[in-house]
Amino acid sequence: MAAFRTLDDVDVSNKRVLVRVDLNVPVQDGKISDTTRIERIKPTITELADKGARIILLAHFGRPKNGPDETNSLKPVAEVAAGIFGRPVAFVPDCIGDVAEASAAAIQGGDILLFENTRFHNGEEKNDPEFAKALARSGDIFVNDAFSAAHRAHASTEGLAHLLPAYAGRTMQAELDALEKGLGNPKRPVVAIVGGAKVSTKIDLLQNLVGKVDALVIGGGMANTFLAAQGIDVGKSLCEHDLAETARSILKAAEQSECAIVLPTDAVVAREFKANAENQVVSVDAVPSDAMILDVGPQTVGAIAGWIDKAATVVWNGPLGAFEIAPFDKATVAAAKHAAARTTDGGLVSVAGGGDTVSALNHAGVEDQFTYVSTAGGAFLEWMEGKELPGVQVLKQT
Ligand SMILES: Nc1ncnc2c1ncn2[C@@H]1O[C@H](COP(=O)(O)OP(=O)(O)OP(=O)(O)O)[C@@H](O)[C@H]1O
Numbered sequence: 001m002a003a004f005r006t007l008d009d010v011d012v013s014n015k016r017v018l019v020r021v022d023l024n025v026p027v028q029d030g031k032i033s034d035t036t037r038i039e040r041i042k043p044t045i046t047e048l049a050d051k052g053a054r055i056i057l058l059a060h061f062g063r064p065k066n067g068p069d070e071t072n073s074l075k076p077v078a079e080v081a082a083g084i085f086g087r088p089v090a091f092v093p094d095c096i097g098d099v100a101e102a103s104a105a106a107i108q109g110g111d112i113l114l115f116e117n118t119r120f121h122n123g124e125e126k127n128d129p130e131f132a133k134a135l136a137r138s139g140d141i142f143v144n145d146a147f148s149a150a151h152r153a154h155a156s157t158e159g160l161a162h163l164l165p166a167y168a169g170r171t172m173q174a175e176l177d178a179l180e181k182g183l184g185n186p187k188r189p190v191v192a193i194v195g196g197a198k199v200s201t202k203i204d205l206l207q208n209l210v211g212k213v214d215a216l217v218i219g220g221g222m223a224n225t226f227l228a229a230q231g232i233d234v235g236k237s238l239c240e241h242d243l244a245e246t247a248r249s250i251l252k253a254a255e256q257s258e259c260a261i262v263l264p265t266d267a268v269v270a271r272e273f274k275a276n277a278e279n280q281v282v283s284v285d286a287v288p289s290d291a292m293i294l295d296v297g298p299q300t301v302g303a304i305a306g307w308i309d310k311a312a313t314v315v316w317n318g319p320l321g322a323f324e325i326a327p328f329d330k331a332t333v334a335a336a337k338h339a340a341a342r343t344t345d346g347g348l349v350s351v352a353g354g355g356d357t358v359s360a361l362n363h364a365g366v367e368d369q370f371t372y373v374s375t376a377g378g379a380f381l382e383w384m385e386g387k388e389l390p391g392v393q394v395l396k397q398t
């Protein structure tokens with residue numbers, strides 16, 4: 001973290017502080033269904049407000065393509081954020097121009113404004129320097145607290161940092177600290193657990209991990225591709241047969257870098273992809289030709305628990321089975337509980353991220369017991385792939 005400046009390095013009193021946050025929260029039936037991202041930024045907002053900063057929140061919402069539209073407006077988020085922060089949050093219907101600048105000029109220390117969706121302007125995603133300059137006119141300094149949007153080189157995540165003195169917010173700082181412990185400079189042995197549906201969405205991630213970790217546990221649907229690549233018949237399971245060669249090259253790279261690969265040895269199979277479908281546990285070399293693997297089996301869970309016991313650090317992305325439908329959540333829940341217990345009692349550093357992974361940990365009831373659970377989706381994956389995130393990179397340079 002010494003690589004860039006934080007809120008410890010600046011006097012924010014009475015300054016107009018443009019704070020990039022991630023308010024891209026899920027909405028169901030017109031209501032925000034999960035406020036975790038808003039809760040996560042509260043420490044930064046509280047600190048800035050207590051120090052007398054004039055706070056202006058910048059954020060995107062959804063992926064609007066044709067300018068302003070009501071469904072992607074941040075207006076409803078202002079009220080929810082105010083409830084969580086315990087302070088009024090005034091909504092401003094644009095993020096640039098006269099209204100925005102006049103509102104930012106008028107607020108007092110400790111006040112909070114939320115500017116409308118930055119993506120309502122084309123310049124945001126293009127990282128247009130003119131648009132970034134227009135944003136910068138409302139602020140004296142820039143604080144980026146949106147790790148989960150840091151994989152985007154947009155005007156409000158990257159461009160602004162070239163125009164104003166730039167700092168990492170407390171949430172960004174905590175996220176980067178945790179990720180540094182996870183893969184940057186981890187306590188060894190490091191065990192990565194990667195699951196989820198497909199190999200195709202995680203090739204870069206797997207390739208990066210085998211060069212960095214001591215053991216890689218592969219579960220979920222993607223394990224089927226690895227099993228098939230070794231000549232195992234996986235029946236009707238989800239399997240990317242065209243990626244057999246890629247899977248073999250990942251196994252080879254793992255062998256060269258002495259990374260142990262842990263693949264399922266048994267599996268829970270069913271003939272239907274639905275809750276409570278009739279199911280049985282079989283060895284992976286005895287999957288019936290008309291059945292599909294929907295979870296890893298108990299023997300595999302035992303092996304994964306053994307690896308968690310050996311680990312000083314666990315990084316996790318992707319569920320081990322189709323955890324949304326019982327009973328195919330069993331392995332994910334058991335492994336999550338085991339990692340949580342080892343974190344609480346045994347000093348394990350456990351870092352997890354990814355949309356479905358967070359839901360799975362929530363479902364297991366252990367989200368709070370992990371060392372760190374990232375709310376980032378794409379940004380967490382890119383970090384696991386070993387990529388530099390533009391929004392983080394620019395903070396290091398400025
Ligand atoms: N054996 C399996 N067969 C079919 N689907 C599976 C299997 N194992 C896991 N899945 C599915 O994989 C999906 C999650 O994978 P994904 O790679 O999207 O996770 P993630 O990276 O945490 O999430 P996100 O992509 O939202 O950030 C779940 O919907 C789960 O049902």
Ligand SMILES: O=C(O)[C@H](O)COP(=O)(O)O
Nearest residue numbers: 022024063148149377378
């Ligand atoms: O939800 C996210 O992962 C972030 O807010 C980034 O959103 P995006 O994928 O639309 O850029």
